[in-house]
Amino acid sequence: MSQPVRAMAPNDGGMGFQPMRLRLAILASGSGTNLQAVLDQIAEGKLAADVAVVISNNSDSQALERARKVGIEAVHWSEKKAGSPAQFSSGLLEMLQHHRIDLVVLAGYMKLVPIEVVRAFHGRIINIHPALLPKYGGPGFYGMRVHEAVIAAGEKQSGATVHFVDAEYDHGSVLMQREVPVLPNDTPATLRDRILAVEHELLPAAIAEFAAKYWQRPKSQEMHP
Ligand code: GRF
Numbered sequence: 001m002s003q004p005v006r007a008m009a010p011n012d013g014g015m016g017f018q019p020m021r022l023r024l025a026i027l028a029s030g031s032g033t034n035l036q037a038v039l040d041q042i043a044e045g046k047l048a049a050d051v052a053v054v055i056s057n058n059s060d061s062q063a064l065e066r067a068r069k070v071g072i073e074a075v076h077w078s079e080k081k082a083g084s085p086a087q088f089s090s091g092l093l094e095m096l097q098h099h100r101i102d103l104v105v106l107a108g109y110m111k112l113v114p115i116e117v118v119r120a121f122h123g124r125i126i127n128i129h130p131a132l133l134p135k136y137g138g139p140g141f142y143g144m145r146v147h148e149a150v151i152a153a154g155e156k157q158s159g160a161t162v163h164f165v166d167a168e169y170d171h172g173s174v175l176m177q178r179e180v181p182v183l184p185n186d187t188p189a190t191l192r193d194r195i196l197a198v199e200h201e202l203l204p205a206a207i208a209e210f211a212a213k214y215w216q217r218p219k220s221q222e223m224h225p
Helices: 033-043 062-069 085-098 115-120 144-151 186-215
Strands: 022-027 049-056 073-076 103-106 125-129 156-165 174-181
Touching: 022 033, 022 186, 033 049, 033 062, 033 186, 049 115, 062 073, 073 156, 085 115, 103 186, 125 186, 144 186, 156 186, 174 186
Parallel strands: 022 049, 022 103, 049 073, 103 125
Antiparallel strands: 125 156, 156 174
16 A cells, blocks of 8 residues: 655654755844844744854944844954955855855845855855845945935835845846835935835745745755655
């Protein structure tokens, strides 16, 4: 008699096989609300991923605090701390490899990722940007400047974009994008807040999209009935 067929759910740890979970490194420079949105979705069981490490170039970043609060390794790592760009790059790469990272997520990371890291993690680094790329992206378009430029240009729509990272700021192909209306009496701050709320949904959704469409599960994590 043949064995009964068992339904396989990716996160059913009780079925005798390894659940499929992405291992994430999150790089952030500022307040870390996008990191928090990812942590919350993981905690609520809505996102099959684990944040293995949070890395910030800014020792005062709230992202580091948010990670420590829930027992996630939080590392302050900058060129200044490393001593040179080359040591910064090799140290970052070592950390990502040590934590067996599947996907690097830039969530408000204000620095360019070193080319060695971009090459080693080709197609496995994403960034969130608070505009509809390719508009209002690239050098100079960061923080409030993005929203100031959108309003000054009289745009009716802005939004948020998650894209793959290459060697240029805000440049790689788009993974997911969501539109947000610009309202007649918006200030840069009100527009930022409306977009940020959308980012908090978009980033976890984009991570799930990456897992579903682009991630080749390592052999060690393949599911067996
Ligand atoms: C977000 O608007 C993100 O799109 C941009 O930087 C901001 C980071 O916000 N790259 P937070 O640190 O996640 O609160």
